[in-house]
Amino acid sequence: MREIVIALVIRGLERLAQEGVLPPELARAFAERSAEFKVERPREKTHGDFSTNAALVLARQAGMKPRDLAQRLLDAMAADPASGVRCTIAGPGFLNFYLSEERLRQLIPQILQLGSKYGQTQVGTGERILVEFVSANPTGPMHVGHGRGAVTGDAIARLFAAIGCQVEREYYINDAGTQIDVLGRSVLFRYRECLGYPASAPADYYPGEYVTEIARALIERDGERWLSASERDGTRATLERPPEAVIDFAIDWVMQEIRADLELMQIRFDRWFSERSLHREGGIERALSHLSQQGWLYEGVLEPPKGREVNSDEVDGRKQLLFRASRFGDDADRPLLKADGTPTYFAADIAYHFDKAQRGYTRLVDVWGADHGGYVKRVEAALEAMTGRKGLLDVVLTQMVNLTQGGKQVRMSKRAGTFVTLRDVVDETGADAVRFWFLTRSSGAGLDFDLDLAKSKSNDNPVFYVQYAHARVCSLEVKLRERELEDVAGDLARLTAPEELDLIRLLGLFPETVESAAWSREPHRVTYYLSDLAAAFHGYYNQFRILDEDPQVRGARMALVRATGRVIANGLDLLGVSAPESM
RNA sequence: GCGCUCGUAGCUCAAUGGAUAGAGCAUCGGCCUUCUAAGCCGGUGGUUGCAGGUUCGACCCCUGCCGGGCGCACCA
Numbered sequence: 001m002r003e004i005v006i007a008l009v010i011r012g013l014e015r016l017a018q019e020g021v022l023p024p025e026l027a028r029a030f031a032e033r034s035a036e037f038k039v040e041r042p043r044e045k046t047h048g049d050f051s052t053n054a055a056l057v058l059a060r061q062a063g064m065k066p067r068d069l070a071q072r073l074l075d076a077m078a079a080d081p082a083s084g085v086r087c088t089i090a091g092p093g094f095l096n097f098y099l100s101e102e103r104l105r106q107l108i109p110q111i112l113q114l115g116s117k118y119g120q121t122q123v124g125t126g127e128r129i130l131v132e133f134v135s136a137n138p139t140g141p142m143h144v145g146h147g148r149g150a151v152t153g154d155a156i157a158r159l160f161a162a163i164g165c166q167v168e169r170e171y172y173i174n175d176a177g178t179q180i181d182v183l184g185r186s187v188l189f190r191y192r193e194c195l196g197y198p199a200s201a202p203a204d205y206y207p208g209e210y211v212t213e214i215a216r217a218l219i220e221r222d223g224e225r226w227l228s229a230s231e232r233d234g235t236r237a238t239l240e241r242p243p244e245a246v247i248d249f250a251i252d253w254v255m256q257e258i259r260a261d262l263e264l265m266q267i268r269f270d271r272w273f274s275e276r277s278l279h280r281e282g283g284i285e286r287a288l289s290h291l292s293q294q295g296w297l298y299e300g301v302l303e304p305p306k307g308r309e310v311n312s313d314e315v316d317g318r319k320q321l322l323f324r325a326s327r328f329g330d331d332a333d334r335p336l337l338k339a340d341g342t343p344t345y346f347a348a349d350i351a352y353h354f355d356k357a358q359r360g361y362t363r364l365v366d367v368w369g370a371d372h373g374g375y376v377k378r379v380e381a382a383l384e385a386m387t388g389r390k391g392l393l394d395v396v397l398t399q400m401v402n403l404t405q406g407g408k409q410v411r412m413s414k415r416a417g418t419f420v421t422l423r424d425v426v427d428e429t430g431a432d433a434v435r436f437w438f439l440t441r442s443s444g445a446g447l448d449f450d451l452d453l454a455k456s457k458s459n460d461n462p463v464f465y466v467q468y469a470h471a472r473v474c475s476l477e478v479k480l481r482e483r484e485l486e487d488v489a490g491d492l493a494r495l496t497a498p499e500e501l502d503l504i505r506l507l508g509l510f511p512e513t514v515e516s517a518a519w520s521r522e523p524h525r526v527t528y529y530l531s532d533l534a535a536a537f538h539g540y541y542n543q544f545r546i547l548d549e550d551p552q553v554r555g556a557r558m559a560l561v562r563a564t565g566r567v568i569a570n571g572l573d574l575l576g577v578s579a580p581e582s583m
Numbered sequence: 584g585c586g587c588u589c590g591u592a593g594c595u596c597a598a599u600g601g602a603u604a605g606a607g608c609a610u611c612g613g614c615c616u617u618c619u620a621a622g623c624c625g626g627u628g629g630u631u632g633c634a635g636g637u638u639c640g641a642c643c644c645c646u647g648c649c650g651g652g653c654g655c656a657c658c659a
Contacts, residue, residue: 044602053601056639066639091602092639137659179659302656320657331586331655338657345659373587374654397588399652441596444588446652448595457621460608468621479618516599528597531606535623542614542623583621 001107001508004085005039005050005097006031012077013054021062021072030054039097041509048088048096049505055093066093104504105492111507111563119510119570124165124518130356131157133367134262135172138254139183140208142261144401145369147422148447151438151576152398153367154267155523158574163518168270172352175251176275177345182206184242187250188226190215195224214253218246261423265431266576278351284343287351287386288321288336296324296385302335323350328381346375350382357387363394365521370397370444396521398443405451429454432577436463439527439575457583462531466568467580469534473565474581476546480558485547490555499540500560506536510567514574523575530571537564 013027029035037057039050055070062069070093077087084103090096111118133153136146154169161167174180186205190212192198205211218226226246255272262268278284291297300322322333323346336347356364364383368375376395383393403410403420410420426434433454440462441447457464480487495501510529517525546561548554569579 038599040599040601042602043598043604047602051601053640056601059639094602139659174659177659304656318657335657340657342657344657346657349659370588370653372654372659375659376587397653399588445596446589461621462607464621465607468619472619472622476618483618512599520599524597525599528606535606538622539624541618542620545618547618583619 001099002039002050002512004083004099004103005052008077008085008087008097009039009052009054009073009095012073015076015078016072019076021064021069022058023061026058041512042094042096047090047094048098050097050099051090051094052097053094055089055095059093069093070095101496101501102493104501104508105495107504107508108492108559108563111566112559115566116570116573118566119514119574120162120164121511121515122164123515124160124163127160127165127363128361129157129160129165129167129363129365130170130359130361131160131167131365131367132170132172132356133365134258134267135174135368136258137174137179138251138258139179140206140254141210142258142422144403144420144422144425144449145398147261147265147425147434148401148438148443149367149369149398150262150265150267151435152396152443152523153365154265155435155439155526155575156365156367156396156518156521158576159514159518159521159523159526162514162574165518169268170271170273170356171269173251173255173272173274173276174345176279176348180247180251181242183211183250183254184247186211187214187218187246188242191218191226191246194219195227197227210254210257214250217253218249221249261421261426264423264426265435273352273355275348275352278348278355279343283351283355284347287354288347290354291323291350291382291385294385296327297336298322298324300333303332323378323382324385325378325381328384330377330381334378346378346382349379350386353379353383353393354386357383357392361392364392365394365396367396367398367443370399373397394521396443399446401438402446402448403451404448410451425449425451432467433461433463435575436466436527436572436577439523442522442524462527463577464583466530466534466572467577468583469537470565470568470572470579471581471583472537472541473561473568476558476561478582479547483547485554486551487558488551488555490557490559491552492556492559494550494553494556495560497544499536499543500557503536503540503560503564506533507563507567510571526571526574530568530575533564533568533571537561537568 010027010031013022013030016022017024017027026035030037037052037054039052042048042051055073056066059066059069064072067089070089074087074089074095084100086098086100088096088098131153133156134142134146134150136142142150157167157169182202182204183206185202189199189202189205194212194215226243288297298321299319301319302322318339321336323336325334326332334346335344336350338344353364366379376397379395380393384390403425428451437449437454438447453461454463495504510533513525513529517523541561544557546554546557548557565579572579
């Protein structure tokens with residue numbers, strides 16, 4: 001719908017350029033959405049369906065008063081009244097556009113014809129985007145925080161795809177490092193215990209029940225193979241360094257669980273990228289030597305952080321390999337090798353992002369938990385150092401999820417082993433509720449997830465509210481058949497009520513909502529839109545009898561209702577939520 | 584102390600630099616003999632944390648305070 005107005009403005013700009021009032025490049029910049037002025041939706045209804053601030057923004061450049069320029073632009077657009085667009089000058093120099101009722105109604109057959117494609121555009125054509133998300137350590141089950149990142153990343157990927165971008169989804173498996181060793185030790189500890197050779201617990205281990213499950217599975221496969229003689233007589237503590245095969249087994253087990261959890265929420269990845277593969281296949285050396293060639297690495301001593309107590313054993317003052325992150329906006333330079341000579345997590349992450357950068361994407365999106373927020377700058381710095389490009393990476397941080405039940409907070413702690421897993425929550429409330437709910441807030445805001453409310457079938461539950469609107473549409477279809485009413489196309493001109501025209505306007509807003517949600521990486525805009533649309537539909541449904549006696553009216557209202565149902569279904573699909581036909 | 588982030592109705596939160604800042608919950612009051620009341624309609628409720636600045640125009644951008652969250656050496 002917006003294209004109608006955009007086309008008009010472009011025509012006006014081109015004509016003013018011919019007349020020498022405005023520079024000629026403006027029209028193209030505007031068409032490409034790179035101009036400073038734009039077509040927007042006025043908040044106030046009396047200001048029309050669309051407005052543009054072009055005259056306000058360009059007045060100085062044109063050496064004219066805003067209202068005078070607005071008049072010139074208005075004349076130049078030569079909006080033909082027959083086109084169904086009326087245009088007026090208002091306020092300090094806005095141009096307001098009013099679509100005729102006839103023009104509005106034309107949207108209905110358009111939506112019905114486009115079907116599942118309505119809402120999709122091609123404005124992102126040419127973009128190749130990689131969305132990396134979840135990337136939870138394979139050291140235990142996913143919790144609800146991971147779930148929020150999973151749902152957010154997947155929705156962002158869907159949004160980009162909807163505006164014509166090429167999108168890939170990727171999961172970075174942190175299957176290296178000390179936490180993995182801890183997992184291995186934890187499994188071995190339980191393994192011995194299960195075999196009847198109790199040992200002292202390792203200094204650091206995961207207490208969760210799932211570790212014992214892994215141990216039992218290991219016994220089932222390998223028997224007592226991983227017990228040494230000294231362990232059998234209980235004289236030795238659990239191995240410091242578990243065998244690779246045991247670690248592999250544990251990682252595979254956990255990753256299988258994680259994949260199953262993601263599958264439960266309909267989340268699928270195009271690629272699973274292993275951190276260990278970087279270590280094994282020289283990826284880290286390659287990335288570091290690349291950085292080194294550019295001169296961004298050096299041997300130096302790190303300044304201790306200010307204003308914070310640092311243990312004396314933490315500060316060794318040794319010379320080490322550092323990356324000049326501070327040259328690219330980070331707060332400090334960052335170490336790349338641990339004291340034992342193995343790469344830091346950051347070094348591996350540099351290598352991973354180097355790999356991604358070399359694959360030719362136009363844009364990288366990483367979805368991280370907010371607790372990793374302090375890490376953003378250094379990765380951005382590394383990417384800029386490696387590619388010479390700023391702004392290739394967009395990091396979306398998701399804030400914590402606060403789980404409540406019956407008004408009480410449900411405490412989660414991985415260390416204490418008392419946490420509610422994502423799967424618990426999905427089993428309890430369903431994937432639709434989890435997905436929708438996790439997208440009801442901007443990702444930067446904390447989120448309360450009320451288990452009882454998410455399950456409830458009430459109007460307080462936004463998921464059901466929206467899904468119910470769709471079910472109502474379908475229910476009307478059923479009623480239409482049951483009563484054997486003639487299903488005529490109807491006369492759309494019979495849709496004259498303000499409620500009907502407003503509903504159409506709202507339907508016309510959908511593609512713009514999708515576009516802005518995608519570019520801003522804010523899926524919650526779609527969620528809000530759907531709640532608004534559902535509210536408008538419920539109101540309409542309550543006030544007007546859809547299955548009217550008059551077949552022309554009935555047909556027209558059914559067309560509007562079907563279009564509404566279609567948009568709700570398309571919107572829910574972008575969030576990965578189902579659109580049930582009955583509830 | 585530094586960095587990131589958030590401060591908007593009693594609560595939880597929206598609002599691509601636009602015109603009179605919106606929803607839901609809560610609260611108060613209405614609507615079922617009709618297509619699903621799993622719904623709808625109406626009322627109450629605001630100095631957008633504070634102070635400056637940029638702009639024709641600021642919840643939004645910049646600066647400084649105040650307050651909450653997260654992070655801050657070779658943990659990931």
